[in-house]
Amino acid sequence: MSILQAVRGTRDLLPPETALWNHIEATARRVFERYSFGEIRTPVFEETQLFARGVGEETDIVSKEMYTFTPTGEQSLTLRPENTAGVVRAYIEHQMGETGQLQKLYYIGPQFRRERPQRGRYRQFYQIGAEVIGPPSAGSESPLRDAEVLEMLASMLNELGIHGWKLLINSVGSANDRTRYTQVLRAALEPVAPRMCTDCQRRAVTNPLRVLDCKHPEDQPIIAALPRIWDSLDEGSKEHFAAVCSALDACGVAYTHEHRLVRGLDYYTRTTFEFVYDDPSEGGLGSQNALLGGGRYDGLSEAIGGPKAPGIGFAMGEDRLVLTLEAQSKRAASLAAAYIAPLGDRTNPAALALAKDLRGNGLRIELGDGSFRLKKSFEMGNKIARTIVILGEDEVASGILTVKNFATGVQTKVPRPELAAFLTSTETSN
Numbered sequence: 232m233s234i235l236q237a238v239r240g241t242r243d244l245l246p247p248e249t250a251l252w253n254h255i256e257a258t259a260r261r262v263f264e265r266y267s268f269g270e271i272r273t274p275v276f277e278e279t280q281l282f283a284r285g286v287g288e289e290t291d292i293v294s295k296e297m298y299t300f301t302p303t304g305e306q307s308l309t310l311r312p313e314n315t316a317g318v319v320r321a322y323i324e325h326q327m328g329e330t331g332q333l334q335k336l337y338y339i340g341p342q343f344r345r346e347r348p349q350r351g352r353y354r355q356f357y358q359i360g361a362e363v364i365g366p367p368s369a370g371s372e373s374p375l376r377d378a379e380v381l382e383m384l385a386s387m388l389n390e391l392g393i394h395g396w397k398l399l400i401n402s403v404g405s406a407n408d409r410t411r412y413t414q415v416l417r418a419a420l421e422p423v424a425p426r427m428c429t430d431c432q433r434r435a436v437t438n439p440l441r442v443l444d445c446k447h448p449e450d451q452p453i454i455a456a457l458p459r460i461w462d463s464l465d466e467g468s469k470e471h472f473a474a475v476c477s478a479l480d481a482c483g484v485a486y487t488h489e490h491r492l493v494r495g496l497d498y499y500t501r502t503t504f505e506f507v508y509d510d511p512s513e514g515g516l517g518s519q520n521a522l523l524g525g526g527r528y529d530g531l532s533e534a535i536g537g538p539k540a541p542g543i544g545f546a547m548g549e550d551r552l553v554l555t556l557e558a559q560s561k562r563a564a565s566l567a568a569a570y571i572a573p574l575g576d577r578t579n580p581a582a583l584a585l586a587k588d589l590r591g592n593g594l595r596i597e598l599g600d601g602s603f604r605l606k607k608s609f610e611m612g613n614k615i616a617r618t619i620v621i622l623g624e625d626e627v628a629s630g631i632l633t634v635k636n637f638a639t640g641v642q643t644k645v646p647r648p649e650l651a652a653f654l655t656s657t658e659t660s661n
């Protein structure tokens with residue numbers, strides 16, 4: 232008899248790894264609590280129509296990746312490929328908008344997509360997500376909601392101990408902007424579509440925006456030359472985006488405006504975003520580097536038959552958080568506490584004396600060489616140590632050293648007698 236195994240793209244989660252999963256979920260719940268989110272649990276399967284109308288017929292998710300089945304005598308059902316459509320269905324079904332309040336709902340649970348499995352991409356995967364939704368009178372369209380969600384995510388990733396993430400944001404505009412852009416895109420695609428893959432050829436006609444999701448390497452130069460969505464946005468959408476950015480600036484959350492970020496689901500309007508993580512040691516996510524994604528969906532409720540209920544939300548890939556944390560802790564364990572970078576050969580003796588002292592305090596230290604340029608020292612240090620300690624003649628004279636933490640990017644001035652304690656504390660916090 233053949234041995235039965237977990238189905239391709241699914242896997243068992245076993246101890247001790249499950250402890251990390253529980254830790255991530257407990258941390259997320261703690262953060263959600265602080266921001267006044269309550270938990271929602273929706274069914275794992277829904278009517279197929281919900282995803283066709285909500286996520287969009289022409290998206291990869293709906294057109295290729297859904298697990299759909301029709302039990303005898305019943306309508307077509309689908310294992311949820313994502314949770315936003317289900318949450319908005321529940322919002323409508325339970326008339327949650329009648330309260331006149333913003334609904335702030337979070338969920339943790341499995342989702343199902345028939346994608347080609349690889350590291351960080353599974354057919355049953357887990358999302359930790361949240362949605363902020365309500366009638367416009369409750370302030371659901373405010374750019375401050377977008378910025379608050381993004382600031383919460385930055386805090387959550389930091390609290391989980393994930394360092395080195397990058398926030399990419401964009402605006403895909405209002406429904407009107409999208410219609411305008413679709414026309415521009417359709418016209419731009421007409422002459423080039425015959426040279427693109429068959430999916431793009433079809434989408435150029437049926438849903439041009441989805442051409443931008445294409446992953447075929449040969450199509451990328453054509454896609455890169457297409458008009459930008461930003462040029463089709465009206466003043467209202469541009470102001471909304473600017474307001475999100477200035478609120479992020481006010482709380483020190485760094486971001487990059489990524490013009491091509493349209494995200495592969497049809498319901499998005501205005502703000503879209505992803506938090507990505509590029510692993511320096513390449514032990515983590517590889518090409519599946521989106522830790523989470525989300526955006527605003529001001530027309531979704533109406534698209535599935537509900538009242539006007541603008542909203543914004545996100546979903547984090549829990550599997551990817553686990554992989555990232557595991558890779559980071561493995562990497563951290565293999566790194567020295569500090570790389571000492573003498574600036575110029577004259578500081579070499581002082582650098583050796585400093586290394587001796589720190590090693591005497593039980594710290595693992597790598598010592599560079601004064602003939603290296605600063606850039607080379609940074610590159611070397613980043614590969615083998617958690618921090619770099621810069622030792623120039625000024626530092627030797629003043630006894631105040633500059634320490635940069637590679638994971639957080641934070642640079643700190645530390646008096647020499649306190650350096651060992653400082654480096655020991657970074658060992659435990661990273």
Ligand code: HAM
Pocket residue numbers: 312313314315344346351352353354356357358360361362521522523524525526527528543544545546547548549550551
């Ligand atoms: P999504 O970008 O399709 O958005 O998925 C969100 C995150 O789920 C991704 O960034 C990734 O981390 C994870 N993910 C997606 N597919 C897989 C997979 N096959 N294996 C492992 N992880 C995966 C949504 O699902 C939207 N519902 C997010 C949202 C909420 N937008 C507004 N509200």
